[in-house]
Every structure is written in C-alpha cells, then in structure tokens.
Amino acid sequence: MPYTYDYPRPAVSVDCVVFGLDESSALKVLLIQRARAPFQDHWALPGGFVDMDEPLETAALRELEEETGMKEVFIEQLYTFGEPERDPRGRVISVAYYALVNLASHPVQAADDAKKVAWFAVDRLPPLAFDHSQILSTALTRLRAKVRYQPIGFELLPERFTLSQLQRLYETILGVPEPLNKRNFRKRILQMGVLKEVGKQKGVSHRPAKLYSFDREKYERLAREKYEDLLRRGLDFEI
C-alpha cells in the first residue's frame, strides 16, 4: 500500500560506525557485505532505513543488531550526511552513529541484508559503498579528538587492563609515530586518580603487570569538580 504526500520527501536512514580493538591493539571497524543492490557485495557500514515511529537511536541499534547480531552497545550520534547524490537510489539522508566496543565481548554474525560481517583494520579498508568512507573518516576524526579530553577509550578495553595496554590504546587511536614515554604516561594517567587497582596479571613470562579498572564514579566526581574550577578560573583555552 502506497504512501502519498503533497511534496517529495527524502528517505532517512541510519548508519553505525562501530570501533573495536583487537588482541594486538589494532583499531578495527565493523563492516558488512551487502547482500543486495545497489553496491551488492560491496562492504558497507551496518545501517538501514528508519521506521516511521521509531526514534533515530533506536533505529540505529535495531539495524546494527539485525545485520550483525551485536547488541547492548552504547552509541552516540556522529553527524548527518545529506548530499543529494550520496545514494544512487535517490535522496537519502543518513544519520550516522558511532560506538566503541570491546571486540572480544561482542561476537558478531551476519544476518538480514548482510552476506558477511567482519572487522577491518581502519588503515586497511576495502572500497566502501555509498559515501561510507567519508562517514568513517568523520568518525575517526571525532574519535581522535574526543579521546583527548574524555576517557572514552576505556570502552575499547576489557574490564581489567594493564597500563601498557592503555598506553598502546592511546598510541593506536592517536596514531602516534613513535611510542609515548612510558614514565610520563603513567604518571599522568595515575595522577588523575580515575583508575583503581584490581589485581595482577598471572602466567606471563615476565614481571606481571598490575591490573586496573576505570573508576567511573570517581571520574564523574572529578569532572564535576574540575568544571567548578573552570568556572572560577576561566578559560582553558587550548589551541
């Protein structure tokens, strides 16, 4: 049964950029292989059309689960892409979301419009459908900017992690040319006081590292205090 309007309307879709870290600390992104035209067999971001009565975020989570099986993900809106020619089927405006997940604890499986699902290293991507490489690069830029002033990186790590893992995470996301100074990295991160010790590595053939977890409550508290400070002291005007 057809739907009729006085003026033409664009279609509205959602797309999800899901980042994960693999065992070797490489930054990966979740892609699906399209089962249908257009761009049949091309790799693309998981996504699809928004239903008439569902919120955008719900649509993004639904499509992600339908196509990849991934659920219980914390997503955040990234940007809306609406160039008239971005989709060969006609005007499609796409609201993009992004997420960070611990790769190991979020198994995936292709379903629905997806022929396959796979994690790709962000620096070795296949050609992508539509304007998805642009969406992905916007997401990467956002991730790099955000990781600098919010502790979002912890989402990518397991619950308990070592400082070396954390350091490699930062090196990976920022794409630094050479490793950061270990001593200084540790001093800074520990001095912030948002990590708590939760044990020790076992069975490694070198000195076992202390394990830490992110203390979310403490972080929230400190962030509030720091904000008060800013109001008092004024700007923090960083270039």
Place this chain on the structure above:
Amino acid sequence: MPYTYDYPRPAVSVDCVVFGLDESSALKVLLIQRARAPFQDHWALPGGFVDMDEPLETAALRELEEETGMKEVFIEQLYTFGEPERDPRGRVISVAYYALVNLASHPVQAADDAKKVAWFAVDRLPPLAFDHSQILSTALTRLRAKVRYQPIGFELLPERFTLSQLQRLYETILGVPEPLNKRNFRKRILQMGVLKEVGKQKGVSHRPAKLYSFDREKYERLAREKYEDLLRRGLDFEI
C-alpha cells in the same frame, strides 16, 4: 501533484541556532515569531523543510535568509533531532545547525513565514515552539564546550576588540559566577600569540585600550604545530 512511495517517509527540516553578543556583552539568540500553525505566534528557531535536491547546509542557509534576511553566515552542524512526537504535524526529523555572528554587522528583518524576528537573551527566553528549547540548550552546551578549546569566540566580536571585551565574552559564554582574574586572563591569552595589536581606542574617558584582532593564519599554524606535539607527547587527557 502528489508524490507516492512504497514506504512511509518522514519529512526532513533544518533549524538554525544563531548566537550573537549585544553591546552589553549579553549572549543572545535569534528567534522568529511563527506566522502559521502549528505554534502560530509562538517564537521558534528559524528553519524549514529541505528541498529535494539541495544539500542540508544549503537548506539551513536558505531558510535563515528567507525568514530573517541574514546571510553570509558560517554555520556548523549541531545535532539531528528525530523523536517521533517532536512535531504535531507528523514525523519530522530536523537537522540543527548553529552559528556565531557579530550582532551589529548582521541586521535582520522578518519575512516569509516569520511575522517578527528578534534577538533574545539566552537566559530570558519566551516559550518556544516544538522541541526548540531542547535544540537551543544542546547548542549552548556545545558552544560552552567548544569555546574552551577552540577560538570560536572571536566570531562574536567586532573585527577589532579590546582584551576587556574578550574577557567579558568568555565570562558570558561560560557563565562564570564572578569575573575572571584580569592579570591572568591577559597573560594566558597573549602568551598564546594568536592576537595582533591593531591600534588603540579613541575618545574614551579613561586610559585607551589597545585594540587587537584575531590572527587566523597564526592560529592555524600554531594549531598544526601543537598537533604534532601531541602526537609526540601523547595524550592531553583532560577530565
């Protein structure tokens, strides 16, 4: 002539949050009074429906000019609002944009669907149509966050300004409870090296202030250098 689709489609609109600073350094936002239902006579953000073949940003600029006469504005995408019930006419997804302008150099005049146009102080707003107060508060939050790490504030000031004006600007945007320390504000802002002296005040009945303007090129250069540094040094992990 009607348009027919196999599946229902939402309508897509754009809305603009335009901020300005008035003579007394109060932060203002540009609103229109709606000429038609729904929310006839209510105040709202300038905006309207996206044409089928125009980019989103073009639509935002077009609607802004049609309704308020304002043009040559630098806008940036803010967020997309798509709750199913946000518009009584049916499903309308709105892509919001925001802008900072020097109020004095952007005269406005109501036209089209707008009965009136006016600048309102952000802390003394009338009731707004749709979910526009939510959009506005998202824009304010973004503005406050962004002003801390990017020199966007300069857009709000005249080409040449005094350090006192700049300080009041920061105090206004951040909404600080008491004035910032003058000495320290000046040291920090000058030490960044992105301001250039361009003259002196005249005809004021006190010591005339030096006038400065923002050195965009120097800023770009410093920002690049700083980014290199970050890559070398690693995180700047602020709470």
Place this chain on the structure above:
DNA sequence: TCAAAAGTGTTATCATTACACCCATGG
C-alpha cells in the same frame, strides 16, 4: 641466568595562580 616487560626517582623548566600596584585619559 637471561629475555622481556613492568615499574620507579629525580631534576630542570615552564605555566599558573594569587596578589597589589601603576598608567593614561576626559570631564
């Protein structure tokens, strides 16, 4: 006892804070 990571001490430097004070102008 060796390799491989984990983890620490220390110093020079630089930015930030908190104060109190001087300067130039028009009325």
Place this chain on the structure above:
DNA sequence: CCATGGGTGTAATGATAACACTTTTGA
C-alpha cells in the same frame, strides 16, 4: 585632580618532559 577602566611585576606552587635505572617473572 579624580574617577574610570587599562595595563603591569613578581614570587610561590605545581605540572611536565626527559633522562636512566631497578624489579619481577617464566623459560
């Protein structure tokens, strides 16, 4: 000559960067 904002000087404090070094484990 004074009211009004504009514009310094400086010492104590704290964070950062750049070093080279010690410790703990399994093989």
